[in-house]
Amino acid sequence: MILHYKCPSCGSEMRFDSESGDLSCQSCGKHENIENYPEELVTARFSVDEANEYHCENCGAVLLTTAETAATSCSYCGAAVVIADRLSGQLVPAKVIPFTISKEESMAAFQKWCRKGLLTPKGFMTADRIKSITGMYVPFWLFDLNSKVQVSAECTKVRTYTQGEYIYTETQYYDAFRDINLDYLKIPVDASVKMNDELMDKLEPYPYDQLKDFKTPYLAGYIAEKYNFTDEELLPRAKDKISSYIESYIASTFSGYHSTHYKTKHIDTRNVKSNYVLLPVWMISYDYNKSDYTFAMNGQTGKVVGKPPISTGKVTAWFSGIAVGTFFALKCVSFMMGGGFW
Known part of the structure:
Protein backbone atom coordinates (compact mmCIF):
# COMPACT_ATOMS: atom_id res chain seq x y z
CA MET A 1 0.00 0.00 0.00
CA ILE A 2 1.33 3.43 -1.01
CA LEU A 3 0.46 6.51 1.06
CA HIS A 4 0.52 9.78 -0.89
CA TYR A 5 -0.68 12.85 0.96
CA LYS A 6 -2.87 15.16 -1.12
CA CYS A 7 -3.96 18.66 -0.12
CA PRO A 8 -7.71 18.68 0.67
CA SER A 9 -7.94 22.24 -0.71
CA CYS A 10 -6.18 22.05 -4.07
CA GLY A 11 -5.17 18.41 -4.51
CA SER A 12 -1.45 19.14 -4.72
CA GLU A 13 1.24 17.22 -2.88
CA MET A 14 1.75 17.68 0.87
CA ARG A 15 5.06 17.16 2.63
CA PHE A 16 6.26 17.35 6.21
CA ASP A 17 7.39 20.89 7.05
CA SER A 18 10.30 20.92 9.51
CA GLU A 19 9.64 24.52 10.60
CA SER A 20 5.97 24.16 11.57
CA GLY A 21 5.87 20.44 12.28
CA ASP A 22 2.77 20.11 10.05
CA LEU A 23 1.98 18.65 6.67
CA SER A 24 2.31 21.52 4.23
CA CYS A 25 0.89 21.90 0.74
CA GLN A 26 3.56 22.71 -1.86
CA SER A 27 1.10 24.78 -3.91
CA CYS A 28 -1.46 26.64 -1.80
CA GLY A 29 0.43 26.61 1.51
CA LYS A 30 -2.31 24.86 3.51
CA HIS A 31 -1.12 23.24 6.76
CA GLU A 32 -2.56 20.22 8.54
CA ASN A 33 -1.69 19.20 12.09
CA ILE A 34 -0.17 15.72 12.07
CA GLU A 35 -1.23 14.92 15.61
CA ASN A 36 -4.87 15.15 14.53
CA TYR A 37 -4.32 13.45 11.19
CA PRO A 38 -6.39 10.25 10.70
CA GLU A 39 -4.02 7.35 10.19
CA GLU A 40 -4.61 3.63 9.73
CA LEU A 41 -1.68 1.31 9.19
CA VAL A 42 -2.31 -1.89 7.25
CA THR A 43 -1.08 -5.23 8.60
CA ALA A 44 0.23 -6.67 5.32
CA ARG A 45 3.71 -8.17 5.32
CA PHE A 46 6.33 -8.37 2.59
CA SER A 47 9.37 -10.46 1.75
CA VAL A 48 12.54 -9.02 3.26
CA ASP A 49 14.78 -10.84 0.78
CA GLU A 50 13.85 -9.11 -2.45
CA ALA A 51 12.97 -5.77 -4.00
CA ASN A 52 9.27 -5.01 -4.33
CA GLU A 53 7.37 -3.13 -7.01
CA TYR A 54 4.88 -0.40 -6.16
CA HIS A 55 3.13 2.26 -8.21
CA CYS A 56 3.09 5.99 -7.54
CA GLU A 57 -0.50 7.07 -6.95
CA ASN A 58 0.31 10.53 -8.33
CA CYS A 59 1.57 9.61 -11.81
CA GLY A 60 1.32 5.81 -11.95
CA ALA A 61 5.05 5.24 -12.45
CA VAL A 62 6.72 2.15 -11.02
CA LEU A 63 8.50 2.63 -7.69
CA LEU A 64 11.25 0.05 -7.54
CA THR A 65 12.75 0.03 -4.06
CA THR A 66 14.95 -2.12 -1.92
CA ALA A 67 13.25 -4.21 0.73
CA GLU A 68 14.40 -1.81 3.45
CA THR A 69 12.88 1.38 2.01
CA ALA A 70 9.80 2.62 3.89
CA ALA A 71 9.57 6.16 2.47
CA THR A 72 10.95 7.67 -0.72
CA SER A 73 10.15 9.97 -3.65
CA CYS A 74 8.90 9.10 -7.11
CA SER A 75 11.74 9.32 -9.64
CA TYR A 76 9.36 10.68 -12.29
CA CYS A 77 7.09 13.24 -10.63
CA GLY A 78 8.98 13.74 -7.35
CA ALA A 79 5.94 12.90 -5.22
CA ALA A 80 6.64 12.01 -1.59
CA VAL A 81 5.38 8.48 -0.88
CA VAL A 82 5.28 6.22 2.18
CA ILE A 83 5.12 2.44 1.77
CA ALA A 84 2.74 1.62 4.61
CA ASP A 85 3.07 -2.16 4.68
CA ARG A 86 6.74 -1.72 5.55
CA LEU A 87 5.68 0.16 8.66
CA SER A 88 3.15 -2.36 9.94
CA GLY A 89 3.01 -5.12 12.53
CA GLN A 90 6.42 -5.57 14.15
CA LEU A 91 7.86 -2.99 11.74
CA VAL A 92 5.89 -0.08 13.21
CA PRO A 93 8.25 2.38 14.95
CA ALA A 94 7.14 3.30 18.47
CA LYS A 95 8.46 6.87 18.29
CA VAL A 96 9.96 9.38 15.89
CA ILE A 97 11.93 12.60 16.29
CA PRO A 98 10.81 14.84 13.39
CA PHE A 99 13.19 17.01 11.39
CA THR A 100 13.45 20.58 12.64
CA ILE A 101 16.22 21.62 10.21
CA SER A 102 15.15 22.17 6.61
CA LYS A 103 17.25 21.27 3.58
CA GLU A 104 18.16 24.92 3.04
CA GLU A 105 19.17 25.30 6.69
CA SER A 106 21.23 22.10 6.55
CA MET A 107 23.04 23.40 3.47
CA ALA A 108 23.90 26.69 5.21
CA ALA A 109 24.97 24.91 8.42
CA PHE A 110 27.24 22.54 6.51
CA GLN A 111 28.87 25.39 4.60
CA LYS A 112 29.50 27.20 7.89
CA TRP A 113 31.01 24.01 9.36
CA CYS A 114 33.35 23.63 6.36
CA ARG A 115 34.68 27.17 6.82
CA LYS A 116 35.81 26.30 10.36
CA GLY A 117 38.23 23.61 9.19
CA LEU A 118 41.61 24.96 10.31
CA LEU A 119 43.58 22.14 8.67
CA THR A 120 41.34 21.49 5.66
CA PRO A 121 42.33 22.62 2.13
CA LYS A 122 41.19 26.08 1.12
CA GLY A 123 39.21 24.68 -1.80
CA PHE A 124 37.25 22.38 0.52
CA MET A 125 36.35 25.22 2.89
CA THR A 126 34.36 26.99 0.16
CA ALA A 127 31.80 24.14 0.38
CA ASP A 128 30.83 24.63 -3.27
CA ARG A 129 31.11 20.98 -4.36
CA ILE A 130 28.10 19.51 -2.55
CA LYS A 131 26.69 16.74 -4.74
CA SER A 132 23.58 15.94 -2.71
CA ILE A 133 21.87 16.48 0.64
CA THR A 134 19.35 13.78 1.54
CA GLY A 135 17.01 13.78 4.50
CA MET A 136 16.72 10.31 6.01
CA TYR A 137 14.90 8.79 8.95
CA VAL A 138 17.41 6.24 10.24
CA PRO A 139 16.10 3.26 12.25
CA PHE A 140 17.43 3.04 15.80
CA TRP A 141 16.74 0.89 18.85
CA LEU A 142 16.58 2.80 22.13
CA PHE A 143 17.54 0.57 25.05
CA ASP A 144 16.70 0.97 28.73
CA LEU A 145 19.36 -1.12 30.47
CA ASN A 146 19.83 -2.23 34.05
CA SER A 147 23.22 -3.31 35.39
CA LYS A 148 23.66 -5.21 38.64
CA VAL A 149 27.28 -5.08 39.73
CA GLN A 150 29.05 -6.93 42.51
CA VAL A 151 32.71 -6.22 43.16
CA SER A 152 35.13 -7.41 45.82
CA ALA A 153 38.53 -5.78 46.09
CA GLU A 154 41.59 -5.45 48.28
CA CYS A 155 42.30 -1.77 48.94
CA THR A 156 45.09 0.08 50.68
CA LYS A 157 45.53 3.35 52.51
CA VAL A 158 49.10 4.59 52.84
CA ARG A 159 50.30 7.03 55.48
CA THR A 160 53.86 8.44 55.66
CA TYR A 161 55.11 10.19 58.81
CA THR A 162 58.36 11.23 60.46
CA GLN A 163 59.37 10.24 63.98
CA GLY A 164 62.74 11.39 65.17
CA GLU A 165 65.30 10.72 62.48
CA TYR A 166 63.17 8.10 60.76
CA ILE A 167 60.52 8.26 58.08
CA TYR A 168 57.82 5.62 58.42
CA THR A 169 55.36 4.33 55.85
CA GLU A 170 52.24 2.69 57.20
CA THR A 171 50.03 0.65 54.88
CA GLN A 172 46.55 -0.46 55.93
CA TYR A 173 44.72 -3.17 54.02
CA TYR A 174 40.95 -3.36 53.60
CA ASP A 175 38.59 -5.91 52.12
CA ALA A 176 35.94 -3.93 50.26
CA PHE A 177 32.69 -5.06 48.66
CA ARG A 178 30.34 -3.12 46.43
CA ASP A 179 26.78 -4.06 45.46
CA ILE A 180 25.69 -1.59 42.78
CA ASN A 181 22.47 -1.14 40.81
CA LEU A 182 22.68 1.11 37.72
CA ASP A 183 20.01 2.19 35.23
CA TYR A 184 20.79 3.61 31.79
CA LEU A 185 17.92 5.04 29.76
CA LYS A 186 17.54 5.51 25.99
CA ILE A 187 20.86 4.11 24.81
CA PRO A 188 20.71 4.53 20.98
CA VAL A 189 22.04 1.95 18.52
CA ASP A 190 21.45 2.39 14.79
CA ALA A 191 19.76 -0.60 13.17
CA SER A 192 20.49 0.04 9.48
CA VAL A 193 23.07 -2.05 7.68
CA LYS A 194 23.72 0.85 5.26
CA MET A 195 24.64 3.43 7.89
CA ASN A 196 28.19 3.85 9.15
CA ASP A 197 28.05 3.00 12.87
CA GLU A 198 30.86 5.42 13.74
CA LEU A 199 29.09 8.33 12.05
CA MET A 200 25.76 7.50 13.70
CA ASP A 201 27.36 7.24 17.17
CA LYS A 202 29.03 10.64 16.77
CA LEU A 203 25.70 12.30 15.91
CA GLU A 204 24.54 11.82 19.49
CA PRO A 205 23.01 13.09 21.60
CA TYR A 206 19.48 13.51 20.27
CA PRO A 207 16.90 15.51 22.25
CA TYR A 208 14.80 12.56 23.39
CA ASP A 209 12.27 14.87 24.99
CA GLN A 210 11.25 15.60 21.36
CA LEU A 211 10.19 11.99 20.71
CA LYS A 212 6.66 11.79 19.33
CA ASP A 213 4.29 8.90 18.76
CA PHE A 214 4.94 7.59 15.26
CA LYS A 215 2.66 8.72 12.43
CA THR A 216 3.48 8.15 8.77
CA PRO A 217 2.93 11.83 7.69
CA TYR A 218 6.22 12.69 9.45
CA LEU A 219 7.98 10.72 6.69
CA ALA A 220 6.41 12.55 3.75
CA GLY A 221 9.16 14.14 1.68
CA TYR A 222 12.02 12.17 3.23
CA ILE A 223 13.66 8.79 2.81
CA ALA A 224 13.06 6.25 5.57
CA GLU A 225 14.20 2.70 6.08
CA LYS A 226 13.08 -0.14 8.29
CA TYR A 227 15.50 -1.83 10.65
CA ASN A 228 17.88 -4.57 9.47
CA PHE A 229 18.77 -5.78 12.97
CA THR A 230 16.49 -6.72 15.85
CA ASP A 231 16.95 -5.43 19.38
CA GLU A 232 18.28 -8.83 20.45
CA GLU A 233 20.97 -8.69 17.78
CA LEU A 234 22.02 -5.17 18.78
CA LEU A 235 21.92 -5.67 22.56
CA PRO A 236 25.69 -6.50 22.70
CA ARG A 237 26.45 -3.13 21.06
CA ALA A 238 24.23 -1.33 23.57
CA LYS A 239 26.02 -3.07 26.44
CA ASP A 240 29.39 -2.13 24.96
CA LYS A 241 28.36 1.54 24.74
CA ILE A 242 27.78 1.74 28.50
CA SER A 243 30.68 -0.50 29.60
CA SER A 244 33.14 2.38 30.10
CA TYR A 245 30.58 4.30 32.20
CA ILE A 246 30.04 1.27 34.41
CA GLU A 247 33.78 0.85 34.93
CA SER A 248 34.14 4.55 35.71
CA TYR A 249 31.33 4.40 38.28
CA ILE A 250 32.86 1.34 39.96
CA ALA A 251 36.22 3.11 40.22
CA SER A 252 34.54 6.20 41.73
CA THR A 253 33.22 4.12 44.64
CA PHE A 254 36.83 3.30 45.66
CA SER A 255 38.08 6.89 45.45
CA GLY A 256 39.17 7.06 49.11
CA TYR A 257 41.90 4.46 48.74
CA HIS A 258 45.46 4.75 47.46
CA SER A 259 45.28 1.48 45.54
CA THR A 260 42.56 -0.97 44.57
CA HIS A 261 43.03 -4.54 43.43
CA TYR A 262 39.85 -6.17 42.13
CA LYS A 263 39.52 -9.78 43.26
CA THR A 264 36.13 -10.43 41.65
CA LYS A 265 33.92 -8.32 39.43
CA HIS A 266 30.55 -9.48 38.20
CA ILE A 267 28.50 -7.27 35.87
CA ASP A 268 25.07 -8.44 34.76
CA THR A 269 23.46 -6.05 32.24
CA ARG A 270 19.95 -6.75 31.03
CA ASN A 271 17.55 -5.13 28.60
CA VAL A 272 14.62 -3.70 30.54
CA LYS A 273 12.89 -2.19 27.50
CA SER A 274 13.76 -1.45 23.89
CA ASN A 275 11.86 0.77 21.46
CA TYR A 276 12.17 0.94 17.70
CA VAL A 277 12.42 4.63 16.71
CA LEU A 278 13.26 6.75 13.67
CA LEU A 279 15.78 9.57 14.07
CA PRO A 280 16.39 12.42 11.55
CA VAL A 281 19.70 12.56 9.67
CA TRP A 282 20.83 14.71 6.75
CA MET A 283 23.34 12.72 4.65
CA ILE A 284 25.68 14.98 2.68
CA SER A 285 27.77 13.86 -0.30
CA TYR A 286 30.72 16.14 -1.12
CA ASP A 287 33.04 15.93 -4.12
CA TYR A 288 36.54 17.34 -3.66
CA ASN A 289 39.70 16.72 -5.65
CA LYS A 290 38.13 13.73 -7.50
CA SER A 291 37.21 12.00 -4.24
CA ASP A 292 33.83 11.57 -2.56
CA TYR A 293 33.33 12.43 1.11
CA THR A 294 30.28 11.54 3.19
CA PHE A 295 29.09 13.62 6.13
CA ALA A 296 26.09 13.32 8.40
CA MET A 297 24.12 16.02 10.21
CA ASN A 298 21.79 15.59 13.17
CA GLY A 299 18.41 16.67 11.80
CA GLN A 300 17.42 18.14 15.18
CA THR A 301 20.58 19.75 16.57
CA GLY A 302 22.56 20.53 13.39
CA LYS A 303 25.68 18.70 14.62
CA VAL A 304 27.93 17.69 11.68
CA VAL A 305 30.24 14.66 11.71
CA GLY A 306 32.60 13.20 9.13
CA LYS A 307 36.26 13.19 8.10
CA PRO A 308 37.23 16.10 5.81
CA PRO A 309 40.48 16.06 3.82
CA ILE A 310 43.60 17.42 5.49
Whole structure:
Protein backbone atom coordinates (compact mmCIF):
# COMPACT_ATOMS: atom_id res chain seq x y z
CA MET A 1 0.00 0.00 0.00
CA ILE A 2 1.33 3.43 -1.01
CA LEU A 3 0.46 6.51 1.06
CA HIS A 4 0.52 9.78 -0.89
CA TYR A 5 -0.68 12.85 0.96
CA LYS A 6 -2.87 15.16 -1.12
CA CYS A 7 -3.96 18.66 -0.12
CA PRO A 8 -7.71 18.68 0.67
CA SER A 9 -7.94 22.24 -0.71
CA CYS A 10 -6.18 22.05 -4.07
CA GLY A 11 -5.17 18.41 -4.51
CA SER A 12 -1.45 19.14 -4.72
CA GLU A 13 1.24 17.22 -2.88
CA MET A 14 1.75 17.68 0.87
CA ARG A 15 5.06 17.16 2.63
CA PHE A 16 6.26 17.35 6.21
CA ASP A 17 7.39 20.89 7.05
CA SER A 18 10.30 20.92 9.51
CA GLU A 19 9.64 24.52 10.60
CA SER A 20 5.97 24.16 11.57
CA GLY A 21 5.87 20.44 12.28
CA ASP A 22 2.77 20.11 10.05
CA LEU A 23 1.98 18.65 6.67
CA SER A 24 2.31 21.52 4.23
CA CYS A 25 0.89 21.90 0.74
CA GLN A 26 3.56 22.71 -1.86
CA SER A 27 1.10 24.78 -3.91
CA CYS A 28 -1.46 26.64 -1.80
CA GLY A 29 0.43 26.61 1.51
CA LYS A 30 -2.31 24.86 3.51
CA HIS A 31 -1.12 23.24 6.76
CA GLU A 32 -2.56 20.22 8.54
CA ASN A 33 -1.69 19.20 12.09
CA ILE A 34 -0.17 15.72 12.07
CA GLU A 35 -1.23 14.92 15.61
CA ASN A 36 -4.87 15.15 14.53
CA TYR A 37 -4.32 13.45 11.19
CA PRO A 38 -6.39 10.25 10.70
CA GLU A 39 -4.02 7.35 10.19
CA GLU A 40 -4.61 3.63 9.73
CA LEU A 41 -1.68 1.31 9.19
CA VAL A 42 -2.31 -1.89 7.25
CA THR A 43 -1.08 -5.23 8.60
CA ALA A 44 0.23 -6.67 5.32
CA ARG A 45 3.71 -8.17 5.32
CA PHE A 46 6.33 -8.37 2.59
CA SER A 47 9.37 -10.46 1.75
CA VAL A 48 12.54 -9.02 3.26
CA ASP A 49 14.78 -10.84 0.78
CA GLU A 50 13.85 -9.11 -2.45
CA ALA A 51 12.97 -5.77 -4.00
CA ASN A 52 9.27 -5.01 -4.33
CA GLU A 53 7.37 -3.13 -7.01
CA TYR A 54 4.88 -0.40 -6.16
CA HIS A 55 3.13 2.26 -8.21
CA CYS A 56 3.09 5.99 -7.54
CA GLU A 57 -0.50 7.07 -6.95
CA ASN A 58 0.31 10.53 -8.33
CA CYS A 59 1.57 9.61 -11.81
CA GLY A 60 1.32 5.81 -11.95
CA ALA A 61 5.05 5.24 -12.45
CA VAL A 62 6.72 2.15 -11.02
CA LEU A 63 8.50 2.63 -7.69
CA LEU A 64 11.25 0.05 -7.54
CA THR A 65 12.75 0.03 -4.06
CA THR A 66 14.95 -2.12 -1.92
CA ALA A 67 13.25 -4.21 0.73
CA GLU A 68 14.40 -1.81 3.45
CA THR A 69 12.88 1.38 2.01
CA ALA A 70 9.80 2.62 3.89
CA ALA A 71 9.57 6.16 2.47
CA THR A 72 10.95 7.67 -0.72
CA SER A 73 10.15 9.97 -3.65
CA CYS A 74 8.90 9.10 -7.11
CA SER A 75 11.74 9.32 -9.64
CA TYR A 76 9.36 10.68 -12.29
CA CYS A 77 7.09 13.24 -10.63
CA GLY A 78 8.98 13.74 -7.35
CA ALA A 79 5.94 12.90 -5.22
CA ALA A 80 6.64 12.01 -1.59
CA VAL A 81 5.38 8.48 -0.88
CA VAL A 82 5.28 6.22 2.18
CA ILE A 83 5.12 2.44 1.77
CA ALA A 84 2.74 1.62 4.61
CA ASP A 85 3.07 -2.16 4.68
CA ARG A 86 6.74 -1.72 5.55
CA LEU A 87 5.68 0.16 8.66
CA SER A 88 3.15 -2.36 9.94
CA GLY A 89 3.01 -5.12 12.53
CA GLN A 90 6.42 -5.57 14.15
CA LEU A 91 7.86 -2.99 11.74
CA VAL A 92 5.89 -0.08 13.21
CA PRO A 93 8.25 2.38 14.95
CA ALA A 94 7.14 3.30 18.47
CA LYS A 95 8.46 6.87 18.29
CA VAL A 96 9.96 9.38 15.89
CA ILE A 97 11.93 12.60 16.29
CA PRO A 98 10.81 14.84 13.39
CA PHE A 99 13.19 17.01 11.39
CA THR A 100 13.45 20.58 12.64
CA ILE A 101 16.22 21.62 10.21
CA SER A 102 15.15 22.17 6.61
CA LYS A 103 17.25 21.27 3.58
CA GLU A 104 18.16 24.92 3.04
CA GLU A 105 19.17 25.30 6.69
CA SER A 106 21.23 22.10 6.55
CA MET A 107 23.04 23.40 3.47
CA ALA A 108 23.90 26.69 5.21
CA ALA A 109 24.97 24.91 8.42
CA PHE A 110 27.24 22.54 6.51
CA GLN A 111 28.87 25.39 4.60
CA LYS A 112 29.50 27.20 7.89
CA TRP A 113 31.01 24.01 9.36
CA CYS A 114 33.35 23.63 6.36
CA ARG A 115 34.68 27.17 6.82
CA LYS A 116 35.81 26.30 10.36
CA GLY A 117 38.23 23.61 9.19
CA LEU A 118 41.61 24.96 10.31
CA LEU A 119 43.58 22.14 8.67
CA THR A 120 41.34 21.49 5.66
CA PRO A 121 42.33 22.62 2.13
CA LYS A 122 41.19 26.08 1.12
CA GLY A 123 39.21 24.68 -1.80
CA PHE A 124 37.25 22.38 0.52
CA MET A 125 36.35 25.22 2.89
CA THR A 126 34.36 26.99 0.16
CA ALA A 127 31.80 24.14 0.38
CA ASP A 128 30.83 24.63 -3.27
CA ARG A 129 31.11 20.98 -4.36
CA ILE A 130 28.10 19.51 -2.55
CA LYS A 131 26.69 16.74 -4.74
CA SER A 132 23.58 15.94 -2.71
CA ILE A 133 21.87 16.48 0.64
CA THR A 134 19.35 13.78 1.54
CA GLY A 135 17.01 13.78 4.50
CA MET A 136 16.72 10.31 6.01
CA TYR A 137 14.90 8.79 8.95
CA VAL A 138 17.41 6.24 10.24
CA PRO A 139 16.10 3.26 12.25
CA PHE A 140 17.43 3.04 15.80
CA TRP A 141 16.74 0.89 18.85
CA LEU A 142 16.58 2.80 22.13
CA PHE A 143 17.54 0.57 25.05
CA ASP A 144 16.70 0.97 28.73
CA LEU A 145 19.36 -1.12 30.47
CA ASN A 146 19.83 -2.23 34.05
CA SER A 147 23.22 -3.31 35.39
CA LYS A 148 23.66 -5.21 38.64
CA VAL A 149 27.28 -5.08 39.73
CA GLN A 150 29.05 -6.93 42.51
CA VAL A 151 32.71 -6.22 43.16
CA SER A 152 35.13 -7.41 45.82
CA ALA A 153 38.53 -5.78 46.09
CA GLU A 154 41.59 -5.45 48.28
CA CYS A 155 42.30 -1.77 48.94
CA THR A 156 45.09 0.08 50.68
CA LYS A 157 45.53 3.35 52.51
CA VAL A 158 49.10 4.59 52.84
CA ARG A 159 50.30 7.03 55.48
CA THR A 160 53.86 8.44 55.66
CA TYR A 161 55.11 10.19 58.81
CA THR A 162 58.36 11.23 60.46
CA GLN A 163 59.37 10.24 63.98
CA GLY A 164 62.74 11.39 65.17
CA GLU A 165 65.30 10.72 62.48
CA TYR A 166 63.17 8.10 60.76
CA ILE A 167 60.52 8.26 58.08
CA TYR A 168 57.82 5.62 58.42
CA THR A 169 55.36 4.33 55.85
CA GLU A 170 52.24 2.69 57.20
CA THR A 171 50.03 0.65 54.88
CA GLN A 172 46.55 -0.46 55.93
CA TYR A 173 44.72 -3.17 54.02
CA TYR A 174 40.95 -3.36 53.60
CA ASP A 175 38.59 -5.91 52.12
CA ALA A 176 35.94 -3.93 50.26
CA PHE A 177 32.69 -5.06 48.66
CA ARG A 178 30.34 -3.12 46.43
CA ASP A 179 26.78 -4.06 45.46
CA ILE A 180 25.69 -1.59 42.78
CA ASN A 181 22.47 -1.14 40.81
CA LEU A 182 22.68 1.11 37.72
CA ASP A 183 20.01 2.19 35.23
CA TYR A 184 20.79 3.61 31.79
CA LEU A 185 17.92 5.04 29.76
CA LYS A 186 17.54 5.51 25.99
CA ILE A 187 20.86 4.11 24.81
CA PRO A 188 20.71 4.53 20.98
CA VAL A 189 22.04 1.95 18.52
CA ASP A 190 21.45 2.39 14.79
CA ALA A 191 19.76 -0.60 13.17
CA SER A 192 20.49 0.04 9.48
CA VAL A 193 23.07 -2.05 7.68
CA LYS A 194 23.72 0.85 5.26
CA MET A 195 24.64 3.43 7.89
CA ASN A 196 28.19 3.85 9.15
CA ASP A 197 28.05 3.00 12.87
CA GLU A 198 30.86 5.42 13.74
CA LEU A 199 29.09 8.33 12.05
CA MET A 200 25.76 7.50 13.70
CA ASP A 201 27.36 7.24 17.17
CA LYS A 202 29.03 10.64 16.77
CA LEU A 203 25.70 12.30 15.91
CA GLU A 204 24.54 11.82 19.49
CA PRO A 205 23.01 13.09 21.60
CA TYR A 206 19.48 13.51 20.27
CA PRO A 207 16.90 15.51 22.25
CA TYR A 208 14.80 12.56 23.39
CA ASP A 209 12.27 14.87 24.99
CA GLN A 210 11.25 15.60 21.36
CA LEU A 211 10.19 11.99 20.71
CA LYS A 212 6.66 11.79 19.33
CA ASP A 213 4.29 8.90 18.76
CA PHE A 214 4.94 7.59 15.26
CA LYS A 215 2.66 8.72 12.43
CA THR A 216 3.48 8.15 8.77
CA PRO A 217 2.93 11.83 7.69
CA TYR A 218 6.22 12.69 9.45
CA LEU A 219 7.98 10.72 6.69
CA ALA A 220 6.41 12.55 3.75
CA GLY A 221 9.16 14.14 1.68
CA TYR A 222 12.02 12.17 3.23
CA ILE A 223 13.66 8.79 2.81
CA ALA A 224 13.06 6.25 5.57
CA GLU A 225 14.20 2.70 6.08
CA LYS A 226 13.08 -0.14 8.29
CA TYR A 227 15.50 -1.83 10.65
CA ASN A 228 17.88 -4.57 9.47
CA PHE A 229 18.77 -5.78 12.97
CA THR A 230 16.49 -6.72 15.85
CA ASP A 231 16.95 -5.43 19.38
CA GLU A 232 18.28 -8.83 20.45
CA GLU A 233 20.97 -8.69 17.78
CA LEU A 234 22.02 -5.17 18.78
CA LEU A 235 21.92 -5.67 22.56
CA PRO A 236 25.69 -6.50 22.70
CA ARG A 237 26.45 -3.13 21.06
CA ALA A 238 24.23 -1.33 23.57
CA LYS A 239 26.02 -3.07 26.44
CA ASP A 240 29.39 -2.13 24.96
CA LYS A 241 28.36 1.54 24.74
CA ILE A 242 27.78 1.74 28.50
CA SER A 243 30.68 -0.50 29.60
CA SER A 244 33.14 2.38 30.10
CA TYR A 245 30.58 4.30 32.20
CA ILE A 246 30.04 1.27 34.41
CA GLU A 247 33.78 0.85 34.93
CA SER A 248 34.14 4.55 35.71
CA TYR A 249 31.33 4.40 38.28
CA ILE A 250 32.86 1.34 39.96
CA ALA A 251 36.22 3.11 40.22
CA SER A 252 34.54 6.20 41.73
CA THR A 253 33.22 4.12 44.64
CA PHE A 254 36.83 3.30 45.66
CA SER A 255 38.08 6.89 45.45
CA GLY A 256 39.17 7.06 49.11
CA TYR A 257 41.90 4.46 48.74
CA HIS A 258 45.46 4.75 47.46
CA SER A 259 45.28 1.48 45.54
CA THR A 260 42.56 -0.97 44.57
CA HIS A 261 43.03 -4.54 43.43
CA TYR A 262 39.85 -6.17 42.13
CA LYS A 263 39.52 -9.78 43.26
CA THR A 264 36.13 -10.43 41.65
CA LYS A 265 33.92 -8.32 39.43
CA HIS A 266 30.55 -9.48 38.20
CA ILE A 267 28.50 -7.27 35.87
CA ASP A 268 25.07 -8.44 34.76
CA THR A 269 23.46 -6.05 32.24
CA ARG A 270 19.95 -6.75 31.03
CA ASN A 271 17.55 -5.13 28.60
CA VAL A 272 14.62 -3.70 30.54
CA LYS A 273 12.89 -2.19 27.50
CA SER A 274 13.76 -1.45 23.89
CA ASN A 275 11.86 0.77 21.46
CA TYR A 276 12.17 0.94 17.70
CA VAL A 277 12.42 4.63 16.71
CA LEU A 278 13.26 6.75 13.67
CA LEU A 279 15.78 9.57 14.07
CA PRO A 280 16.39 12.42 11.55
CA VAL A 281 19.70 12.56 9.67
CA TRP A 282 20.83 14.71 6.75
CA MET A 283 23.34 12.72 4.65
CA ILE A 284 25.68 14.98 2.68
CA SER A 285 27.77 13.86 -0.30
CA TYR A 286 30.72 16.14 -1.12
CA ASP A 287 33.04 15.93 -4.12
CA TYR A 288 36.54 17.34 -3.66
CA ASN A 289 39.70 16.72 -5.65
CA LYS A 290 38.13 13.73 -7.50
CA SER A 291 37.21 12.00 -4.24
CA ASP A 292 33.83 11.57 -2.56
CA TYR A 293 33.33 12.43 1.11
CA THR A 294 30.28 11.54 3.19
CA PHE A 295 29.09 13.62 6.13
CA ALA A 296 26.09 13.32 8.40
CA MET A 297 24.12 16.02 10.21
CA ASN A 298 21.79 15.59 13.17
CA GLY A 299 18.41 16.67 11.80
CA GLN A 300 17.42 18.14 15.18
CA THR A 301 20.58 19.75 16.57
CA GLY A 302 22.56 20.53 13.39
CA LYS A 303 25.68 18.70 14.62
CA VAL A 304 27.93 17.69 11.68
CA VAL A 305 30.24 14.66 11.71
CA GLY A 306 32.60 13.20 9.13
CA LYS A 307 36.26 13.19 8.10
CA PRO A 308 37.23 16.10 5.81
CA PRO A 309 40.48 16.06 3.82
CA ILE A 310 43.60 17.42 5.49
CA SER A 311 45.86 20.01 3.86
CA THR A 312 49.49 18.88 3.99
CA GLY A 313 50.66 22.48 3.63
CA LYS A 314 48.55 23.68 6.56
CA VAL A 315 49.71 20.79 8.77
CA THR A 316 53.36 21.55 7.92
CA ALA A 317 52.88 25.25 8.65
CA TRP A 318 51.09 24.47 11.91
CA PHE A 319 53.88 22.22 13.21
CA SER A 320 56.52 24.64 11.98
CA GLY A 321 54.80 27.43 13.91
CA ILE A 322 54.79 25.32 17.06
CA ALA A 323 58.48 24.43 16.61
CA VAL A 324 59.49 28.08 16.09
CA GLY A 325 57.37 29.22 19.04
CA THR A 326 58.85 26.55 21.32
CA PHE A 327 62.42 27.41 20.23
CA PHE A 328 61.80 31.12 20.88
CA ALA A 329 60.28 30.41 24.31
CA LEU A 330 63.26 28.28 25.35
CA LYS A 331 65.67 30.98 24.21
CA CYS A 332 63.75 33.55 26.28
CA VAL A 333 63.99 31.32 29.35
CA SER A 334 67.71 30.84 28.74
CA PHE A 335 68.22 34.59 28.39
CA MET A 336 66.34 35.33 31.64
CA MET A 337 68.52 32.78 33.46
CA GLY A 338 71.68 34.56 32.40
CA GLY A 339 72.52 32.78 29.18
CA GLY A 340 72.91 34.43 25.81
CA PHE A 341 69.87 34.81 23.60
CA TRP A 342 71.71 33.21 20.69
